[in-house]
Amino acid sequence: MSTLADILRPKSLDEFLGQSHLLGKNSILKNAINNDSIRSMILFGPSGTGKTTLAEIIANKTNSNFIRMNATTAKTADVREAINGAKVSKDLEKKKTLVAIDELHRFPKNIQDLLLPHVENQTLILIGITTQNPFHSVNHALISRSIIFEFKPLSKKDMLQVIKKTIQYYKDKNVGIDKKSAQYLLSMSGGDARRIITAIEFIVESGNEINIDTCKQVMPTKFSTIDKDTAIYDGLSALQGSIQASDVDGAIFWLGQIINTNGDIESVCRRLLVTASEDVGCCNPIALIHTYAAVKSALIVGLPEAKIILSSATAYLAMNPRSKAAHDAINKSIKLDLSEDIRIPNWLRDCHYEGCEQLGHGKYMDGQNIDIYTKFPVKLFEPVNGDEIDLMKGNEKLWNSR
Known part of the structure; x- marks a missing residue:
């Protein structure tokens, strides 16, 4: 039995909602x-944004052979069968074969490699579908032979059309929805059309009215805009970027999103340590x-209390002055x-062995014989902010006194 999401799936580009950056007028x-x-x-992006739907629309419009498979269930034998069939169609019928593969990132490397030469010579036209960033999860050789199209979460305007549809x-059942309930579903869905359709379907088919209480029961938590598998990349990048911009609220919001999505505080801890050195650095060594x-x-305490400690550290870093002097210098x-x-000059070389004196190594040992030390000829560290300016002034004063 088909789900309501499948029944309501758009059948043509005219019915398709969202992704105007990909499917606007005269788009490629x-x-x-x-x-x-x-x-x-390769079509990638969050769930419920139309990737599989677009593949179905392509299947309805093309004159080519069209094969569908899902990487979670397909085996090597299934892929070989598709390749062999495509070869026959190409050689005997002069006909292309399009292969739509859902969850492409689930295919192990050996199966992705199996596809490679046949995508290369266009025996197969691949339509890969994935919720994960392909640059993290798909064979790079396969990526280089494909056009990448990124799908975005649906806007509230598009999601409202999904609710209306x-x-x-359910018009025969006199089903309706009030504004408050609709707004709740919009705010909690994260731009996922399937999530809203499924929620309404469950409420109605279970014999309940659609109101704020039933909506909260079927969708009690907000659907995160960060995918669990990409939070390690995109979420941490958003966290550090907000700290760099001195956006305290933004940094804490993205911290909360990461913790709420996958609870990976170790990755957060590593990123905050990097940020303290890369973005604050010597302008506040205490950071x-x-x-x-x-x-x-945070690591000792663990969740849920660790989030308070990490929030404090995040806010502290975001409120600090900025300097990338150490980052740029290295x-x-x-x-x-x-x-x-x-x-390495001889006088700085290791001298912890017998005979080093004969080679002239290590005469400047433990800060002794300062007169033989020649300052490095290239300026690498350029102080720009805070304490590092005063520290460098002191350093220059020291050199000038020698």
């Missing part, structure tokens, strides 16, 4: 579908000590090392 993807000139592509389906103390405390040094032939 829309023209390719209408002209039946599809090339291998779902309510319209790293403060953050380290918070991180250790990157300059690495580039310099790769481009210049700079060798």
Whole structure:
């Protein structure tokens, strides 16, 4: 028996909601579908945003053979069968074969590799569908042979149309929805059309009215806008970016999203330590000590209380002055090392072995014989803010006194 989400699935581009950045007027993807000139592509983005629906629309419009499979159930033999069938169609019928693979990221590397040469020579036209960023989960060689299209969560305007279409389906049952309930579903769905349709279907089919109470029962928690599998990348990036922008509220919001999505406080702790050094650095040397103390405390305490400690550390970092001087200095040094032939001078070489004196190694040992020390010829660390400016002034005064 089909679910209501399948029954209400758009059958044409005219019915399709959302993704105007991909399917707007005269867009490349829309023209390719209408002209039946599809090339291998990967559709990625959150659940309930239309990826599988678009694949179904392509299947309805194309004159090519169309094969559907799901990477969670398909085996190597299924893929080989699809490849062999596509070869026959190409050689005998001069006909293309489109293969739509749901959950593409679930295929192990050996199966993704199996697809590779046949995507390369266009025996198969791949339509990969995944909720995960393909650059983290799909064979890079397969990515290079495909066009990547990113799907976004549906807007509230589009989601409102989904609600109206779902309510319209139940018109014979005199089903309605009040504004408060509709707004609640919109705010809790995270732009996932399937989630809203499924919630309304469950309420109605179980013999209940759609009101704020029943909506809260079927959708008690907000659907996170961060996917569990990508929180480690996108969520942490949003956290650090907000700290860099001195956006205290934004940083704490993204911290909460990460914790709420997968509870991975270890990754948060590592990122906060990096941020304390990379974005605050020497302009407030205490920031790293403060953050380290918070991180250790959070790991000892654990959730749920750890979120309070991490919130405090996040706010503290976001309110600090900024300096990337240490970050920039080490990157300059690495580039310099790769481009210049700079060798360790004899007087700085290891001298903890018998015979080092004969080689002239280590004469500047434990800070002795300061007169033989020559300052490094390239300026790498450029102080820009806070304590590091005063510290550098002191350092320069020391050198000037020698």
